[in-house]
Amino acid sequence: MHAHVLGFPRMGANRELKWALEQFWRGEIGETELVATADGLRDRHWAIQADAGLDLVPVGDFSLYDHVLDTVAMLGAVPPRFGWSGGEIDLTTYFNMARGNAEKGIPAMEMTKWFDTNYHYIVPELAPDTTFAKTGSRLFDAVESARKLGHSPKPVLVGPITFLMLAKETGGCNRWAHLDGLVEAYCRIIAELDGTCTWIQLDEPILCTDLSEEAKRAFGAAYSRLRAAAVSSRLLLATYFGTLGDNLDLALSLPVNGMHVDLVRGPGQLGEILDKLPSHLTLSLGLVDGRNVWKTELETALRKVNAACQRTKPAQIMIGSSCSLLHSPMDVEGETALDPELKQWMAFAVQKCAEIAVLKQASSTGDKPDLFIENKASLLARGAHRDVRDARVRERAVAVTPDMYDRASPFAERAAVQRGLLDLPLFPTTTIGSYPQTAEIRKQRLQFKKGEMSEADYVKAMQGHIAEVVARQEALGLDVLVHGEPERNDMVEYFGQQLNGFCFTQNGWVQSYGSRCVKPPIIYGDVSRPEKMTVDWALYAQSLTDKPMKGMLTGPVTILCWSFVRNDLSRDIVCRQIALAMRDEVLDLESAGIKIIQIDEAALREGMPIRKADQATYLRWAVDCFRLTAAGVRDETQIHSHMCYSEFNAIMGAIAEMDADVISIEASRSNMELLDAFNQYDYPAEIGPGVYDIHSPRVPDEEEIYSLLHKALAVIPAERLWVNPDCGLKTRAWPETIASLGNMVRAAERLRRERA
Structure with missing residues (x-):
């Protein structure tokens, strides 16, 4: 059984990356210092996860601006207005895509919300003449760095169908006309990663949305080719932000080795998934909320792990966060001014890693560590706290009349x-x-x-x-x-x-x-x-x-x-x-x-x-x-x-x-x-x-x-x-x-x- 997260916060406990980026943009530090700060943070975050007891560390989730923009750069899908002539994407081009170039009057790429979160991603642009090719080495260098530090790296990629469906069509382009070229570039990336890691994570949250028949066909066509590119490494299809619903059969039919599901946003889907789970497929259970600050109800989560283990081999179960911890603060222990009563109800990214690890430990050994006892006491204290319920507020909400909604x-x-x-x-x-x-x-x-x-x-x-x-x-x-x-x-x-x-x-x-x-x-x-x-x-x-x-x-x-x-x-x-x-x-x-x-x-x-x-x-x-x-x-x-x-x-x-x-x-x-x-x-x-x-x-x-x-x-x-x-x-x-x-x-x- 493996314990892992789908991604980790980037900025650092004291927003070190923010300050370094803004110093770089102002010309106060150079590229070498910016990259050194970023690499130091990334390495520190890997150590936090490993020290907590996680088996895999995500690689490629760390970004200098945005992971979707990183994918654009890795695929060489740079819009022509940025003047890129091939090769490794330099930081000037990278940040121009994100922020525009004021001196040259070049507008930035569009930015919009990542599904139903407050995180903004850079929208890829697809024109009829857009081409894709494996560009650069940053992801592969990061995998090697993780290996040298003694970690088991899990490269994280935005899945090709999610990338295509979130992109903007320009100049009369049809996004699906780019499917073959895009998948070919992904195949080359996966082939280069193959053998350097046990798992490769492909994020396809688009599977939790309503898909057209064309999109469903594209999944089958794409993943049969991706599977062939990974000879030694295993592919983990990561879905999150909702239930698979009518896309469950499609997801289970894809030729991957594992599938991650969000059991925080979609807690009721576990039973149907277990009923249909193929014997060869590893199931990753997203049990720890990556988008909120409350402690996980460990007893409830453990029951789900045990239920899954009764239906399949424990070795085919992974325990993880519901989605990337990008949407979570870093470490609640740093909150020295927070009311201690309230603080004990909360778990930030560092604590969520510990929750995932302890769930694996309890399921594997049958023994419940002390964290379970602390967790139960915290949950009981929260429910009984004097400030949680105000009778006057609730009475006023019930007393709202229809005319109060109308001008x-x-x-x-x-x-x-x-x-x-x-x-x-x-x-x-x-x-x-x-x-x-x-x-x-x-x-x-x-x-x-x-x-x-x-x-x-x-x-x-x-x-x-x-x-x-x-x-x-x-x-x-x-x-x-x-x-x-x-x-x-x-x-x-x-x-x-x-x-x-x-x-x-x-x-x-x-x-x-x-x-x-x-x-x-x-x-x-x-x-x-x-x-x-x-x-x-x-x-x-x-x-x-x-x-x-x-x-x-x-x-x-x-x-x-x-x-x-x-x-x-x-x-x-x-x-x-x-x-x-x-x-x-x-x-x-x-x-x-x-x-x-x-x-x-x-x-x-x-x-x-x-x-x-x-x-x-x-x-x-x-x-x-x-x-x-x-x-x-x-x-x-x-x-x-x-x-x-x-x-x-x-x-x-x-x-x-x-x-x-x-x-x-x-x-x-x-x-x-x-x-x-x-x-x-x-x-x-x-x-x-x-x-x-x-x-x-x-x-x-x-x-x-x-x-x-x-x-x-x-x-x-x-x-x-x-x-x-x-x-x-x-x-x-x-x-x-x-x-x-x-x-x-x-x-x-x-x-x-x-x-x-």
């Missing part, structure tokens, strides 16, 4: 009232919320957090930053302003810190994209709002200008999706609790005189189940929670919402049902391809498709933005088109921010002159 008047009537009150020009310009968070801002927040700055001095300092942001926006000529959010560390954590039912970590960082990490709050109890959260900041900002100032909130679905959520209560109930808390804040902002309130739901699409059969139920309660948050306001209060970096075309109906007055939505990286959805769906409200990509330092010129707005006008009526970036500006520097926004305002003014 007083339909959009057309509200829009007329709002236009008269706000008196905005055609193509109103605005930004999404945050402005550059300078070193000074971060230092002052840290000083206040440590008690080194008084509250009065902190408020005065933040007001100074707000005044600067407001003045800059007025100088630029923006029409609807924001306060810039200098007081906010993160759009979810900021609110969680002011809500009951949340707790927080010091170092619970999780990679979101590239060097960007987030520190999700942990929802452990019933959620309520004890007092106002944003009203004073909004009122101060509004006092500085005669222009409308947006109140800025994070929506309930996004707070839910970007937190580690309690697993003892259904997600829809937790979301309704959050919605009621945020509804109180919306009404207080309105009462204070704020005329525009933005409720960001960046994670609406991300939270949607990956199976179509489950999506309608999710969308119903997700949309209802947004409406519950927003619907209590008067007609004259304009409700905005923002969504970013997801595929929205299939859910335009649900977005319309949110009944926001204005939505702003990411569109720039796809060159406004999102607008196809508005061709197919007559969206009734006002729309701000993002006109430039804030995740790249590149400054778009006026002509580029003007051109994108013209594309938007082909499907969005002029009176309903807003002009804005595609996301917040927190991670950008001021010079590029001013330059980009200046070009954006000038492009909008140019359009107004044309229609004067």
